[in-house]
Amino acid sequence: MLVGEIGEEKLLQEVRRIFAATNADVPVAIGDDAAVTDSPSGRQQVWTADLLVEAIHFRSHWQTPQQLGRKCLAVNLSDLAAMGAAPAAALVSIACSGKRPLEEITDICRGIREVALEHGVAVTGGDLSASTGGMVIAIAAGGTVGAGDAVLRSGAAPGDTIYVTGALGSAAAGLRLLENGTLSKPDDSDSETLRNAFIDPQPRCRAGEALAAAGVSAMTDISDGLSTDLRHICQASGTGAQIRMEDLPCDEALLRTAQENEWDLRELMLGGGEDYELLFTTDDESCGDAIRRYSSESGLRITAIGNVTGADTGITLALPEGGTTSLPAGGFDHFRAEGRGGRHTGMGGRPGDDD
């Protein structure tokens, strides 16, 4: 059945049934003019929104609708995690042609529900509309943080250690495989690992909250690539930074695949976006132990990759072969590069990044 055949009311009914499981603790869920959620006292609200646009951020044949739904919510939760916020609620809006299969939309919603349930997020509403172009999925998410406890990009200080969760560059490699349409051999688990890194990123919600509680000084998520996102922290904090190339964490699958395809590993790890790992800085004296304890308890790899410096030294990369080089900006521009896989930067980019 097509979306246009079931009609708006029945489609809404389907969608609301799917999201009902996320609304167990919500005073007023989907079905009124707006939803109502409880607001824990003494906490501030944290807000973010991201668009995923067909032919810009995704192509339908790259992943199942369910995987697409998972990613749509995940990229929003990643922004909340980067503030140290506990996610609470999300609004899901989808514009698509009435000629799309009904199951595509309901499967996208099921994927969103999976991630919502994994992270305790209530899907409290949204909107559905026809469109004459490709699909547009707009999600807004909200969470809470203790008053004054949000971890901003602006808190880094010279001498702080720079850390990153997980591994870098895998999502960018996965996107390259998808764009190249590279066929994987039947047992090619490396390609699958990398494609999955792009298709189904894991938002670091629990890590974000734990790191905020540990008192890290600045934090952001890696959506634009390490190089650009580190620049965001340095610009907001008025600092420089030095990163050690040899310490950048990398998945074995990426190592092997880059070698096999003669890809530039540095370019992928420094410039590749959409890892949705957390990049943060901290005064090691006060927080180092808590970070190592969290890493060991959670099993999440957390790697020290460099240090915050004064602004005058800029942002540099220490090379394994000795010496340093300035770290290229490696930004990405949606509007100039229409039709390529894109990044989700929201409005968080600092003005003047491309100066």
Next chain:
Amino acid sequence: MLVGEIGEEKLLQEVRRIFAATNADVPVAIGDDAAVTDSPSGRQQVWTADLLVEAIHFRSHWQTPQQLGRKCLAVNLSDLAAMGAAPAAALVSIACSGKRPLEEITDICRGIREVALEHGVAVTGGDLSASTGGMVIAIAAGGTVGAGDAVLRSGAAPGDTIYVTGALGSAAAGLRLLENGTLSKPDDSDSETLRNAFIDPQPRCRAGEALAAAGVSAMTDISDGLSTDLRHICQASGTGAQIRMEDLPCDEALLRTAQENEWDLRELMLGGGEDYELLFTTDDESCGDAIRRYSSESGLRITAIGNVTGADTGITLALPEGGTTSLPAGGFDHFRAEGRGGRHTGMGGRPGDDD
């Protein structure tokens, strides 16, 4: 200059500059991974989201970009008003081709800012993305309401009086004028009044808060048309209703224009959507005086149009010529009617409306 020429970073910078004026009291405004707002203690959060899609909800030549921006935020604030909530923050996401003029986007943002400042709303973030289709504007808005004070659709009781703010049918008539491309005479202020009702609806935020404080029993905004929106209240409340045709409030401009064009006035007033007026029910004994006082102090027309009845009598219309008729559902379906001016129902429609 085109959006694709200025590039994403500089466009974000422009947009952030435009919205800065709305963020004076916000702890963390646009520019980090997410924004942070204060959360007044003892209040609940209220959430809503609406999509406006080009060629579905609007056509670019119908209004200026600034007017379009105003409406995008207004339809969201109308949903918050219908809950009795005080609006607080909004997230603005826009997907469009890089070939659109930069000024179109910045003017849309200026229109959003106007309405935000009129209603004390902080625009705390959002997203910008290229798209290969028409423009899609996705706004999510949040507000607060005293714990347990949200006015739901489900609170109406037999015997309650049914009220509506403002006038009915003007927006539907305005849409008809726009769709017909009817040229107005140089002094045709009636056409302008009606087109403006569609193009620039006024969200009844202050009225919504005042009516909630007065203790009204159920409330919704008129986005789908009186007939459908009243049905939402009756279905949620398990009641019927009787409306008096001769008491429905109507603008003089609509009266004259309908007569001139031989339009069915009842159809416009009962089935026409997008008025964004408030439809509410109340026990007149306890709230009638407060409602009349608010109307007289604010200058906002508030009209008693009928009564809530038991569910067994259904929803009926008392005719001026005597007798009653059952009120047609008069729903509207986005997906079945792609490419026509559409309504903004969000996910609030009650399941089973079209049964």
